[in-house]
Amino acid sequence: MKEKAEVKDIDQNMYDFRYAEDDAYRIKSGLTPEIVEKISAEKHDPKWMHDFRLKSLEIYNQLKVPEWGPSIDGLNMDNIATYVRPNTSMKGTWDEVPQDIKDTFERLGIPQAERKSLAGVGAQYDSELVYHNVKDEVAQQGVVYTDMESALTGEYADMVKSHFMKLVPPTDHKFAALHGAVWSGGSFVYVPKGVHLDIPLQSYFRLNAKGAGQFEHTLIIVDEGADLHFIEGCSAPKYNVANLHAGCVELFVAKNARLRYSTIENWSKNMYNLNTKRAIVEEGGTIEWVSGSFGSHVSYLYPMSILNGRGAHCEFTGITFAGRGQNLDTGAKVVHNAPETTSVINTKSISKDGGVSTYRSAVVIRNQAKKSRSSVSCQSLMLDSASRSDTIPAMDVRTQDADVGHEAKIGRISDEAVFYLMSRGIPEEDARAMIVSGFADNVSKELPLEYAVEMNNLIRLEMKGSIG
Numbered sequence: 001m002k003e004k005a006e007v008k009d010i011d012q013n014m015y016d017f018r019y020a021e022d023d024a025y026r027i028k029s030g031l032t033p034e035i036v037e038k039i040s041a042e043k044h045d046p047k048w049m050h051d052f053r054l055k056s057l058e059i060y061n062q063l064k065v066p067e068w069g070p071s072i073d074g075l076n077m078d079n080i081a082t083y084v085r086p087n088t089s090m091k092g093t094w095d096e097v098p099q100d101i102k103d104t105f106e107r108l109g110i111p112q113a114e115r116k117s118l119a120g121v122g123a124q125y126d127s128e129l130v131y132h133n134v135k136d137e138v139a140q141q142g143v144v145y146t147d148m149e150s151a152l153t154g155e156y157a158d159m160v161k162s163h164f165m166k167l168v169p170p171t172d173h174k175f176a177a178l179h180g181a182v183w184s185g186g187s188f189v190y191v192p193k194g195v196h197l198d199i200p201l202q203s204y205f206r207l208n209a210k211g212a213g214q215f216e217h218t219l220i221i222v223d224e225g226a227d228l229h230f231i232e233g234c235s236a237p238k239y240n241v242a243n244l245h246a247g248c249v250e251l252f253v254a255k256n257a258r259l260r261y262s263t264i265e266n267w268s269k270n271m272y273n274l275n276t277k278r279a280i281v282e283e284g285g286t287i288e289w290v291s292g293s294f295g296s297h298v299s300y301l302y303p304m305s306i307l308n309g310r311g312a313h314c315e316f317t318g319i320t321f322a323g324r325g326q327n328l329d330t331g332a333k334v335v336h337n338a339p340e341t342t343s344v345i346n347t348k349s350i351s352k353d354g355g356v357s358t359y360r361s362a363v364v365i366r367n368q369a370k371k372s373r374s375s376v377s378c379q380s381l382m383l384d385s386a387s388r389s390d391t392i393p394a395m396d397v398r399t400q401d402a403d404v405g406h407e408a409k410i411g412r413i414s415d416e417a418v419f420y421l422m423s424r425g426i427p428e429e430d431a432r433a434m435i436v437s438g439f440a441d442n443v444s445k446e447l448p449l450e451y452a453v454e455m456n457n458l459i460r461l462e463m464k465g466s467i468g
Helices: 033-042 047-062 099-107 110-117 148-153 157-163 174-182 415-423 428-444 449-458
Strands: 120-125 128-134 144-147 187-191 201-206 217-222 227-235 243-245 248-253 258-266 271-273 276-281 286-293 298-301 304-307 313-322 327-336 342-351 356-365 372-382 388-397 402-412
Touching: 033 047, 033 174, 047 174, 144 148, 148 157, 148 187, 148 217, 157 217, 174 276, 187 227, 217 227, 217 258, 248 258, 248 286, 258 276, 276 286, 276 313, 286 298, 286 327, 304 313, 313 327, 313 356, 327 342, 327 372, 342 356, 342 388, 342 428, 356 372, 356 402, 372 388, 372 428, 388 402, 415 428
Parallel strands: 120 201, 187 217, 201 227, 217 248, 227 258, 243 271, 248 276, 258 286, 271 298, 276 304, 286 313, 298 327, 304 327, 313 342, 327 356, 342 372, 356 388, 372 402
Antiparallel strands: 120 128, 144 187
């Protein structure tokens, strides 16, 4: 019997390395008021943040675990260390970073990317930023890019207080409350009025610790008429115990401003990725999401855009790859709160070896959002009969003066298409690879160059065997 051709799973070997956990401090596992108090003391919180953490913990204990998505029964907070401080303080020059941490980010390509094409870089290792640097010409334009703790206690403290978890309140869901209680690390960005950054800023999050959680908070404010591209990357080595990622991203896009937020997530397959991302966009502003979800055991990830001003615009472009042992529940949400707002959602998902990919979306057009338009397209490709793909869209339209469209396609690689390419002299392995690569192409071309290359490396379409 001939071996059937197949597409290999995502090769995450480049991310599956680790170093000895030479932590300066690791909090005991679990979630109690004492642990939250300890984290607050470690972070030198102002009183309002100390109280905010404890209130968030109360809310966490009151809320139930979501029941509508993939099971997260394998996640036990009693076994998760919510704070792990690496054995270093934050450095402003690469030479000062400890060698093992430096080796980690060197292998991930962060210093090279910084030297070649980035305006600023922040690198987080476990619960703390270990390296941060911004180019002088960017700082001279008044752009602020720093770690959240520095922003919380420094000259931007009032700005942080007035924006922190206002878009994603702890009452939003159980893991937003968890984040509010134990958050640490992350980035604060402020782009002044009229400033256009021609090169992007980047943050990279690496969780090295076993049985730990990462809870970074990203807060970006793009002022009137300003323009920013922010890139976020994440990865972790694989362990035989659960790890947790429950970060939070809050994006404020002012009148006629534009923010492009690109993410590639390469979490290992023992990771529960329960991240929350949300943007609010004022009159004439634009939010562009570019999202690649390739890792984790279970994901709940639905970036949300609130179009709050006339003519505000949202674009969401996403790709998800679910392999063996993965159940990735991803999608997007858009709320049209004002007239003449527009949104475009375009997603692709690939599943194989029993992987489960679910597209879940919600488009809400309020009564006051007249003359608004929304277009949703989701396409899924299953590479074998063991895999599964579901589409669960929701449309809530409260005005007749709106234009809303939805298109969904779920299918498998066509034998006819493979035969056609083979009849043109293309080997079967290459033919199948071309079909899958073409399926993902219109998403990958939206990624920054270095991340498009990374995505192509992740989806290694190496084929073997012959038609059986």
